[in-house]
Amino acid sequence: MKKRIWALLLTALVLSAVLGGCADGSGDDGAxxxxxxxxETNEIVVGLMNDxxxxxxxxxxxxxxxxxxxFNVFExxxxxxxxxxxIPALAEKYTxxxxxxxxxxxxxxxxxxxxxxxxxxxxxxxxxRRCAGEGQDAPLVEAFAAIxxxxxxxxxxxxxxxKEPNGEFLAYLTTAILPADYTGQDTDPxxxxxxxxxxxxxxxxxxxEKFDDYWGTPxxxxxxxxxxxxxxxxxxxxxxxxxxxxxxxxxxxxxAQIGEDFYIEEGAMSLVQxxxxxxxxxxxxxxxxxxxxxxxxxRQEILDLAFDGYGTLVGSSMxxxxxxxFDETLTDTYSYDPEKARELLAQAGYPDGxxxxxxxxxxxxxxxxxxxxxxxxxxxxxxxxxxxPVEWNVWVEDAYTGRNFQSTVVGVDAxxxxxxxxxxxxxxxxxxxxxxxxxxDYDTLFAQAQAASDEATQVQLYKDLQRNLAENxxxxxxxxxxxxxxxxxxxxxxxxxxxxxxxLSTVRYTG
Amino acid sequence: xxxxxxNTMLRVGLILTGLLAAxxxxxxxxxxxxPEAMDAAAKFLPPCLAHPMGTDSxxxxxxxxxxxxxxxxxxxxxxxxxxxGALGILIGAVTGYFGGVVDxxxxxxxxVITAFPSILLALVVISLMGPGKKSNVVLAxxxxxxxxxxxxxxxxxxxxxxxxxxQSARLMGASHSRILWLHILPNTRxxxxxxxxxxxxxxxxxxxxxxxxxxxxxPPDASLGYMLSEAQGVFQRAPWYxxxxxxxxxxxxxGVGLIGQGLQREKxxxx
Numbered sequence: 001m002k003k004r005i006w007a008l009l010l011t012a013l014v015l016s017a018v019l020g021g022c023a024d025g026s027g028d029d030g031a032x033x034x035x036x037x038x039x040e041t042n043e044i045v046v047g048l049m050n051d052x053x054x055x056x057x058x059x060x061x062x063x064x065x066x067x068x069x070x071f072n073v074f075e076x077x078x079x080x081x082x083x084x085x086x087i088p089a090l091a092e093k094y095t096x097x098x099x100x101x102x103x104x105x106x107x108x109x110x111x112x113x114x115x116x117x118x119x120x121x122x123x124x125x126x127x128x129r130r131c132a133g134e135g136q137d138a139p140l141v142e143a144f145a146a147i148x149x150x151x152x153x154x155x156x157x158x159x160x161x162x163k164e165p166n167g168e169f170l171a172y173l174t175t176a177i178l179p180a181d182y183t184g185q186d187t188d189p190x191x192x193x194x195x196x197x198x199x200x201x202x203x204x205x206x207x208x209e210k211f212d213d214y215w216g217t218p219x220x221x222x223x224x225x226x227x228x229x230x231x232x233x234x235x236x237x238x239x240x241x242x243x244x245x246x247x248x249x250x251x252x253x254x255x256a257q258i259g260e261d262f263y264i265e266e267g268a269m270s271l272v273q274x275x276x277x278x279x280x281x282x283x284x285x286x287x288x289x290x291x292x293x294x295x296x297x298x299r300q301e302i303l304d305l306a307f308d309g310y311g312t313l314v315g316s317s318m319x320x321x322x323x324x325x326f327d328e329t330l331t332d333t334y335s336y337d338p339e340k341a342r343e344l345l346a347q348a349g350y351p352d353g354x355x356x357x358x359x360x361x362x363x364x365x366x367x368x369x370x371x372x373x374x375x376x377x378x379x380x381x382x383x384x385x386x387x388x389p390v391e392w393n394v395w396v397e398d399a400y401t402g403r404n405f406q407s408t409v410v411g412v413d414a415x416x417x418x419x420x421x422x423x424x425x426x427x428x429x430x431x432x433x434x435x436x437x438x439x440x441d442y443d444t445l446f447a448q449a450q451a452a453s454d455e456a457t458q459v460q461l462y463k464d465l466q467r468n469l470a471e472n473x474x475x476x477x478x479x480x481x482x483x484x485x486x487x488x489x490x491x492x493x494x495x496x497x498x499x500x501x502x503x504l505s506t507v508r509y510t511g
Numbered sequence: 512x513x514x515x516x517x518n519t520m521l522r523v524g525l526i527l528t529g530l531l532a533a534x535x536x537x538x539x540x541x542x543x544x545x546p547e548a549m550d551a552a553a554k555f556l557p558p559c560l561a562h563p564m565g566t567d568s569x570x571x572x573x574x575x576x577x578x579x580x581x582x583x584x585x586x587x588x589x590x591x592x593x594x595x596g597a598l599g600i601l602i603g604a605v606t607g608y609f610g611g612v613v614d615x616x617x618x619x620x621x622x623v624i625t626a627f628p629s630i631l632l633a634l635v636v637i638s639l640m641g642p643g644k645k646s647n648v649v650l651a652x653x654x655x656x657x658x659x660x661x662x663x664x665x666x667x668x669x670x671x672x673x674x675x676x677x678q679s680a681r682l683m684g685a686s687h688s689r690i691l692w693l694h695i696l697p698n699t700r701x702x703x704x705x706x707x708x709x710x711x712x713x714x715x716x717x718x719x720x721x722x723x724x725x726x727x728x729x730p731p732d733a734s735l736g737y738m739l740s741e742a743q744g745v746f747q748r749a750p751w752y753x754x755x756x757x758x759x760x761x762x763x764x765x766g767v768g769l770i771g772q773g774l775q776r777e778k779x780x781x782x
Binding site: 236256306369372373379386389 | 547743
């Protein structure tokens with residue numbers, strides 16, 4: 001009998017160890033033996049928190065996480081630099097006509113696609129026309145609706161004519177150039193970037209290899225494996241066990257216990273984290289309620305509690321690294337004032353508050369944590385919050401695409417390095433207006449911004465658009481999170497861009 | 512000598528469980544801090560006088576959360592056993608007593624359910640009914656636990672249906688339901704009571720595992736399983752979080768487990 005008690009006790013202890021402690025134990029096997037091997041073979045493993053399960057065709061990709069990785073595989077006529085400039089890439093140079101409507105691109109010669117084919121003017125024309133919506137109902141890249149015509153002048157010259165002058169248009173020509181006659185982009189993409197796509201196994205890994213015939217500065221690494229770990233805790237375990245060499249978007253709580261083998265690079269994430277509100281659903285169709293939520297939110301406390309103090313507060317849909325457009329005066333549109341929030345709620349007809357749900361992708365612990373803090377803060381003004389953690393896929397399908405949510409904590413990025421990319425989605429008719437923001441002033445301002453001929457006016461209009469979002473409390477804006485990247489000691493060269501990408505061509509082993 | 516031993520087991524189990532139950536009951540009405548109140552100034556405090564189990568990443572008092580969380584886990588386990596037990600005993604009694612085709616069909620159905628790992632099955636039920644509600648967790652687990660109770664009860668009833676006192680009751684014209692519930696049921700307690708305590712433990716662990724996998728109780732509600740999964744992420748920074756939560760779960764399981772074993776000894780020795 002005594003034996004049984006001990007057996008029971010032992011089982012219970014083992015169970016609690018399994019449930020609670022495995023973060024720590026399952027560690028070291030393999031670390032010592034594999035790490036030098038990877039350095040010798042000049043390859044790294046990158047931890048990835050989300051699978052690349054939408055189309056890998058860069059013109060069809062919708063997820064930021066997919067674009068982030070495929071940035072290494074694809075290039076456009078121009079490409080962004082870490083400083084936020086655009087430099088010629090597949091186009092050697094370009095000129096803009098005097099009426100500001102026609103771009104003439106001189107294509108770089110001898111650029112090879114990953115399948116060995118040489119890039120031709122036909123490929124460029126085909127790619128741009130495809131994005132402009134040739135043969136489809138709508139353009140694949142919304143901004144390409146501005147294109148009037150794409151023409152091939154000779155074997156190395158392509159012109160793009162716009163319907164109206166558009167100062168920002170160039171930023172969208174970072175759109176990938178693809179081989180015209182290739183049909184496998186969806187699953188086996190072919191581009192011109194420093195890395196070529198080798199394989200993807202769902203829920204497991206994506207493998208890229210150095211492209212030897214790259215036209216520009218070649219990548220340092222020979223091979224990069226993206227290892228998918230949708231659970232932040234197991235990602236941490238993989239990191240500590242030595243299975244992963246580099247991992248970005250690290251939750252701050254994890255960054256604090258990263259261990260001796262790694263160092264942290266801190267940059268700014270090019271996205272805006274907010275409590276996005278479904279403006280079409282009661283009670284968030286009422287601007288007073290939305291403003292009340294803004295007043296009820298103590299953003300600094302969110303940073304302190306869920307992000308260890310990292311992050312930059314924002315007040316509208318623009319992040320500080322897009323410094324030309326970022327209007328910092330909007331950051332303090334709403335100060336933390338629960339008293340005021342209650343007044344506004346009473347005015348809106350909710351003197352006793354209401355119940356709401358926050359849908360949150362459960363693979364992003366920072367968003368779940370934020371939702372938890374919000375739930376607590378809103379309690380103070382009588383709002384009861386129910387948190388609905390959902391899988392990332394479910395979030396994309398139901399909440400984002402299906403617009404079936406009441407509110408959600410998530411980060412929204414820009415697909416290109418322009419203010420337009422951040423602000424276009426809030427136009428009433430925009431296909432990706434997942435918060436159902438309907439504001440005629442906004443639509444007018446946005447149209448004006450597109451038509452603006454000189455840059456100063458346009459920048460001002462974009463700032464007005466941000467002010468419109470802030471004053472109408474389209475969402476409860478929180479912050480541009482800090483991007484913490486864990487890098488194994490012995491690796492260097494991580495650079496940050498003002499868009500949501502992870503450039504691996506500059507990463508290298510030291511010495 | 513023998514008598515004292517078996518009493519010790521039951522007694523220790525009862526005392527431990529009673530203490531915990533009292534604490535949990537206390538937690539329903541009063542906790543030292545609001546279990547959901549966050550405090551940025553008190554993040555990751557190690558155990559001290561003000562916070563006997565320390566604080567978590569949001570500066571919430573872990574002791575208060577453990578009280579609340581243990582209550583959740585305890586409540587769900589109890590409801591699960593109540594539901595699974597009631598239905599399981601009903602099915603087991605009827606099939607065991609009457610036998611026949613209904614017996615065959617119901618037992619094979621039970622086999623089908625037992626063929627799946629219980630967590631997996633509960634996961635399916637949850638995904639059908641929607642996550643985030645405690646009642647759904649209870650329903651899912653209760654459903655999954657029916658066959659095991661049914662089987663134990665059926666065996667007991669099958670072995671008792673032809674014993675003398677049952678036959679005499681029948682001869683005296685007692686109705687089937689009277690025989691089922693008044694004559695046989697009390698005599699199955701030495702099998703059923705331990706089965707119920709074991710079921711309780713399994714349910715408590717199942718709830719913890721489900722919340723650990725984030726398909727059970729959702730934040731900001733506290734539950735031991737969800738707290739363990741939170742604790743795992745910060746194990747190196749705040750080991751006291753995992754320890755205090757884990758030990759509480761262990762104590763609950765251990766206490767109830769002791770009661771179960773003690774009850775088994777109480778009547779009829781080794782079963």
